[in-house]
Amino acid sequence: MTLAASVPDTWIGTLMAAVRRSPAIRAVDAAREEEAVAIACGASLAGGRGAVLIQNAGLFNCGGVLAGLVDLYRIPCFFIVSYRGDRRDPVYYHEPKGRVTEPTLAAWRLPFAIADRGAELEGQVVRGVEAAEKSRGPFVLLISGEDLA
Amino acid sequence: MTARKPLLEALVSMLAPGDVVVSCLGANSRYLPHLAVPVPVFALCDSMGAAIPLALGMALERPDRNVVALEGDGSLLMCPNVLATVAACRPANLTALLWVNGHYESSGGQSLPSAPVDWPGLARGLGIAHVERVGDVAGLRQAFPRARDAREPALLVVDVAFDPSEPIPPYSERPDEIRARFRIA
Numbered sequence: 001m002t003l004a005a006s007v008p009d010t011w012i013g014t015l016m017a018a019v020r021r022s023p024a025i026r027a028v029d030a031a032r033e034e035e036a037v038a039i040a041c042g043a044s045l046a047g048g049r050g051a052v053l054i055q056n057a058g059l060f061n062c063g064g065v066l067a068g069l070v071d072l073y074r075i076p077c078f079f080i081v082s083y084r085g086d087r088r089d090p091v092y093y094h095e096p097k098g099r100v101t102e103p104t105l106a107a108w109r110l111p112f113a114i115a116d117r118g119a120e121l122e123g124q125v126v127r128g129v130e131a132a133e134k135s136r137g138p139f140v141l142l143i144s145g146e147d148l149a
Numbered sequence: 150m151t152a153r154k155p156l157l158e159a160l161v162s163m164l165a166p167g168d169v170v171v172s173c174l175g176a177n178s179r180y181l182p183h184l185a186v187p188v189p190v191f192a193l194c195d196s197m198g199a200a201i202p203l204a205l206g207m208a209l210e211r212p213d214r215n216v217v218a219l220e221g222d223g224s225l226l227m228c229p230n231v232l233a234t235v236a237a238c239r240p241a242n243l244t245a246l247l248w249v250n251g252h253y254e255s256s257g258g259q260s261l262p263s264a265p266v267d268w269p270g271l272a273r274g275l276g277i278a279h280v281e282r283v284g285d286v287a288g289l290r291q292a293f294p295r296a297r298d299a300r301e302p303a304l305l306v307v308d309v310a311f312d313p314s315e316p317i318p319p320y321s322e323r324p325d326e327i328r329a330r331f332r333i334a
Contacts, residue, residue, distance in 0.1 A: 003209060026209060029237060031230035035202040039234075042171075042206020045191060046214075046333050050206055068195030069203075073328045 001025050001078070001129070002048035005036035009055035011082040011145045016053060025051075033058035034065045041075045049129070051078045056085070056101045059140070063108060066138060074136040078129045083114065083142040105140060112140035115147045150310040151285045153248065154180060159286045160246070163293050164188050164217070169207060169333055172219045173200040175255035177248070182321045191331050194320050197224040201231050201245050208240040211333055215297055218245040222268070223253045223261055229271060235302050236276025243302045244293070250311035258313045268306045279303035 004019045005028040006012060020027045030036035033054045040050025054062075059081050070077045084091070085098020105112045111131060115124055124141060132139040153176055161184045164170070168188045172178045178192035191207075193199055204218035225231075225247055235243060247268060253259045269280045279299040281292045289307065296303035 003206065005206070028205075028209065029234070030202070031234045032228060034198065034228065035231050035234055038196075038199040038202035039206040039209075041199075042203040042208075043210040044206075045203070045331060046169075046207040046210035048210040050210075065196050065199055069193070069199050072195055072324045074325065075328070 001051045003028060003040060003043040003050045004053055005030050005039040005050065006053040007031070007033050007036055007055070007058050009057075009082050009084065011084075011143065011148060012053050012055060012080070014145075014148050015080065015143075019053070033061045037062055037065045037077065038069060040077055041069055041073075044075055044077070049076070051080065051129075053080045055082045056097050056142075060097075060100075060104060066108060066110070070138050076132040076136050077138045078132040079138060079140040080125070081140050081142050083144055086142075086144060088144045088146055101142070110138050110140050111135065112142060115141055115143045117144070117147050121147060150308055152312065152315065153177075153250075153309045155286050156289055156307060156309060157181070158184060159289050160217075160293065161186050163290065165215070167214050168297075169211070169214050169216045170219065171200050171204040171207065171216060173197070173221050173224050175221060176315075176317045177219045177221075179318050179320055183318055189331055189333055190327075192322065192327050194324060197221075198228040198231070200224070201235065204243055204245065205231075205235055205238060205240065207333070208243040209238060212240070212242055214333060215242045215244060216240075217297075218243065220245060220247050221254070222247060222249040222251065222266070226261060226263065226266065229275065232272055232275040232277050232304070238302075240302055241300045244296045244299075245302070245304045247304060247306050248309050249306055250309045252311045254311065254317075258311070272304045272306070277302060277304050280306065282306045282308070284308045
């Protein structure tokens with residue numbers, strides 16, 4: 001990737017701290033998630049490769065831009081999304097978001113994978129990026145805080 | 150108040166080989182294919198509010214090109230926060246034009262749900278330092294070169310007439326055609 005646009009949550013913030021240490025990836029702090037998607041798409045359209053790092057609540061904000069930009073114009077867009085409220089999340093108030101995350105991804109026809117903590121994360125990211133490139137569309141890798149430990 | 154087309158024609162006449170244009174949905178995207186734009190154009194036909202962040206991503210990726218974003222006031226009112234993001238990134242090669250007519254022209258001409266917005270004040274408040282208000286073609290011809298040459302992101306607030314009877318041409322390019330043709334050398 002050449003650019004990672006992000007709106008943080010606790011887990012994504014940890015990941016973005018690593019991104020900021022990368023000499024190869026430009027970290028962009030967006031004020032809202034739809035912006036982050038468009039910024040990443042702009043980087044890709046300009047010859048780079050943009051990624052989006054956001055929380056699942058932020059992904060829920062992105063239905064319009066996913067349909068009207070990413071899908072409509074067939075732009076590869078790789079997402080890392082923190083899966084707040086899944087069974088591994090210790091914070092109770094995220095639970096409603098966890099309940100609707102996978103159904104929303106399915107309804108929006110967003111290809112996704114849940115990070116497998118038992119396998120190397122780097123390979124899962126590479127496969128997600130390749131899937132987005134191949135389909136010229138979105139791919140979402142859902143992560144838990146445990147995956148970053 | 151000046152009509153959109155002469156303002157757009159003036160803008161196109163000032164574009165230089167190093168420029169790239171990102172257009173919001175609606176009249177801008179519908180007029181541009183008819184104006185022989187001499188630089189790459191990425192024209193949106195949906196996704197209100199995406200023009201400026203798209204242009205920001207391009208500007209950050211290609212600091213050797215000047216990216217010109219065309220956005221409407223209805224679209225930016227949905228997500229003025231993007232100006233704060235632009236200000237934080239401080240790209241020296243991003244020039245945004247905000248067309249202000251107070252209406253959702255593409256969706257039937259409904260009024261924006263607010264009293265007149267102080268767009269220059271809002272933009273400055275969100276961190277955009279180079280802001281100018283433009284009311285006619287002569288003003289645009291003076292302000293655009295200043296904005297493009299600024300060593301910081303710039304916003305031109307362009308007051309444009311709203312005319313429900315304006316014969317805006319229909320969309321003439323499909324998204325797959327726009328996407329396939331768009332290349333920044």
